[in-house]
Each structure stands twice: as C-alpha cells, then as structure tokens.
Amino acid sequence: SIDPKNIGLFGHSFGGFEASYIATQIQRFKTVVAGSGWHDLVGTYLGTDDSNVSNIWRFDTQQLRLAAPYHSKTFRDNSPILLADGVKVPVLLWTGAEDQRVNWRNSTMMQTALWRLGKESTLLIYPGEGHVLLEPENQKDLTLKMLSWFDCYLKGGPKPEWIK
Numbered sequence: 001s002i003d004p005k006n007i008g009l010f011g012h013s014f015g016g017f018e019a020s021y022i023a024t025q026i027q028r029f030k031t032v033v034a035g036s037g038w039h040d041l042v043g044t045y046l047g048t049d050d051s052n053v054s055n056i057w058r059f060d061t062q063q064l065r066l067a068a069p070y071h072s073k074t075f076r077d078n079s080p081i082l083l084a085d086g087v088k089v090p091v092l093l094w095t096g097a098e099d100q101r102v103n104w105r106n107s108t109m110m111q112t113a114l115w116r117l118g119k120e121s122t123l124l125i126y127p128g129e130g131h132v133l134l135e136p137e138n139q140k141d142l143t144l145k146m147l148s149w150f151d152c153y154l155k156g157g158p159k160p161e162w163i164k
Contacts, residue, residue: 006030006154010146011037013102013131014063017080020110023091024083031153033092033146036102036131039110041079043103045070050100050131081106084113090120092149094142096129122149122164 009029011019016037023032038044041064044055059066068074076082091114095107104125111123124145126138133139151157 008033008150008154011035013037016102020080020091020093021078021083023089024080024086027088029089031090031092031150033094033149034107034110035094035142036096036099036104037080037093037106037110038102039079039106039113040081041066041075042070043109044106045075047103048100049102081110081113084110084119085117087114087117087119087121090122090149090153092122092124092146094124094126096131096133097125097127098129099131101131122162 007029008031009019009022010033011017012035014037016034017039018037019032019034020037020039022029023034045059047055049055058064066074066078093107093111095104097104107123108125111121114121124142126133126135126142129135129138133142145160145162148157148160149163152159152163
C-alpha cells in the first residue's frame with residue numbers, strides 16, 4: 001500500500017541532521033522535513049550546547065562518532081550545508097528561536113544556502129521555543145503545517161500560503 005514515488009522523510013535533532021544529509025545524497029524521498037538539525041557540522045563542532053559545553057564530545061564519542069579534524073574532507077563530505085547543491089526535493093526546516101542544544105542558526109543558514117541555490121524550501125522559526133516545542137499552540141501549528149506540507153508534496157494537495 002506504499003507508493004514508492006510518494007515517500008516523505010522527517011527527522012528532528014540528530015534525525016534532522018540525518019534528514020537534511022539524506023536530502024543532499026539521494027532522491028528516494030519526494031520531500032524532506034528537518035527540525036533543529038546539525039546542518040553545519042563545522043560550526044556545531046566548534047560551538048557549545050545549551051549547557052555552554054563544547055560540542056566536540058558529541059562528535060568524538062556520541063551520535064556522530066566523527067573523530068576526523070573539523071577542517072578535513074570527512075567533515076565537508078558529511079555537512080549538509082556544504083552539500084546543499086545536491087538537494088533536489090522541497091525541504092521544510094523548522095527550529096525554536098531559543099534553541100541552544102542545536103543552535104537555531106543551523107536552520108537559518110541551511111535555509112539561506114538552499115535559497116541561494118534556488119532550491120524549494122521553507123523555514124519555520126518558533127519564537128520563545130527551544131530544542132523541543134513546548135507551547136501547545138506551536139506544537140499544533142507545526143503538526144498542521146507538516147501535514148499540509150506532506151499533503152501538498154506527496155498527495156498533490158493545494159500549496160498553502162505559508163509555503164514560500
């Protein structure tokens with residue numbers, strides 16, 4: 001019952017990084033939604049998290065396990081923002097404006113890169129929200145927008161006005 005020509009991909013946090021990276025590599029998915037992802041690996045590596053602790057440990061021993069030097073080809077080959085020219089599908093990005101776990105600027109920079117390359121994309125920024133949306137009205141807004149995004153790009157539904 002799955003239509004292989006109409007599959008969407010969604011990820012948040014590390015999954016947001018994975019979703020944006022996958023969008024740069026393959027065209028299996030017709031659209032991608034990436035929330036609060038590490039789109040800029042070098043900036044993230046050299047930055048700090050919401051506890052003002054260096055992110056280096058995340059790369060060395062946690063989710064990424066990317067122990068190569070931040071200036072290496074390995075970093076470049078895994079950083080979605082540097083691979084944005086490979087995106088061939090519409091991308092919806094979202095973030096909380098106060099997100100310091102994964103700095104919200106990752107999403108704004110990815111949106112700028114996609115925009116500059118003429119890629120179809122939209123960025124949603126939720127004021128007052130951090131890494132996870134806690135306000136019920138923002139949770140509802142994101143849920144409804146994701147549903148209308150997937151309806152538009154997977155089912156041929158109308159393109160809502162909020163999609164830029």
